[in-house]
Amino acid sequence: MNEITPQPSVEKAESLTEQEMDDLCAATAEAIEFGNGFGWLKVPQRQGLERFWRGVLLVPERELYVARLDGHVVGSCQLLRPPPNNEAQRHAAVLTTFFIAPWARGHGMARELLAKVEASAREQGYLQIDLDVRETQKAAIEMFEHAGFVRWAVKPRYAVVEGRFIAGYFYSKELQAAPAPEPALPERAGVQA
Ligand SMILES: CC(C)(COP(=O)(O)OP(=O)(O)OC[C@H]1O[C@@H](n2cnc3c(N)ncnc32)[C@H](O)[C@@H]1OP(=O)(O)O)[C@@H](O)C(=O)NCCC(=O)NCCS
Numbered sequence: 001m002n003e004i005t006p007q008p009s010v011e012k013a014e015s016l017t018e019q020e021m022d023d024l025c026a027a028t029a030e031a032i033e034f035g036n037g038f039g040w041l042k043v044p045q046r047q048g049l050e051r052f053w054r055g056v057l058l059v060p061e062r063e064l065y066v067a068r069l070d071g072h073v074v075g076s077c078q079l080l081r082p083p084p085n086n087e088a089q090r091h092a093a094v095l096t097t098f099f100i101a102p103w104a105r106g107h108g109m110a111r112e113l114l115a116k117v118e119a120s121a122r123e124q125g126y127l128q129i130d131l132d133v134r135e136t137q138k139a140a141i142e143m144f145e146h147a148g149f150v151r152w153a154v155k156p157r158y159a160v161v162e163g164r165f166i167a168g169y170f171y172s173k174e175l176q177a178a179p180a181p182e183p184a185l186p187e188r189a190g191v192q193a
Helices: 018-033 046-058 109-123 138-146
Strands: 008-013 062-069 072-080 092-100 128-134 150-161 164-174
Touching (some): 008 109, 018 046, 018 072, 062 109, 128 138
Parallel strands (some): 092 128
Antiparallel strands (some): 062 072, 072 092
16 A cells, blocks of 8 residues: 655745635644644634734745645744844844644754755855744754754743743854954035044
């Protein structure tokens, strides 16, 4: 008898069909129930989840990547670019809302999502990627450290889960060593050097 192998894939999503939105909301709900690490502790109403994801698609600074198993959306990751007013931190992008539905884990899709986000950040000239994660998210921590993210801080009161503080780890991965030299600022009329 032929065994059917599930087909994993990963891609950037500019929009979501009704079916894809349904899949993404279901995967999010399952990941939250299983103890996910991106904020929610209780599964919000379906409408609330959909509003969240529609909002993600609308924000120009957010790049959404989705993981699929046999075509169905089963996970996500976002690259968050700094807003235009944050010139001082324009070197750093943030990785966020990273999860795979519990039943779809172990097919290498998280590794692929991370690689895609990193490639996009490099292409756009970011010097580093930052992220933070609850200390309890062991699989994610293993993956980030394996991918070269370096832990630079621990926040003891990072989250409150079931009435207890959970620490959070802060990681960065340097993509380029140093900023390119900036062109000299033009002299302003009437201002002497
Ligand atoms: C982290 C997560 C996305 C990994 O998903 P996945 O489908 O298992 O990932 P992959 O199959 O691509 O495996 C990627 C790597 O994760 C790590 N990993 C996965 N499961 C693991 C486990 N049970 N224990 C330790 N490391 C594990 C390994 O480093 C693995 O790499 P390897 O296959 O080369 O050993 C998934 O566990 C998840 O959704 N966790 C909850 C959400 C979360 O913690 N998000 C991070 C918030 S920033």
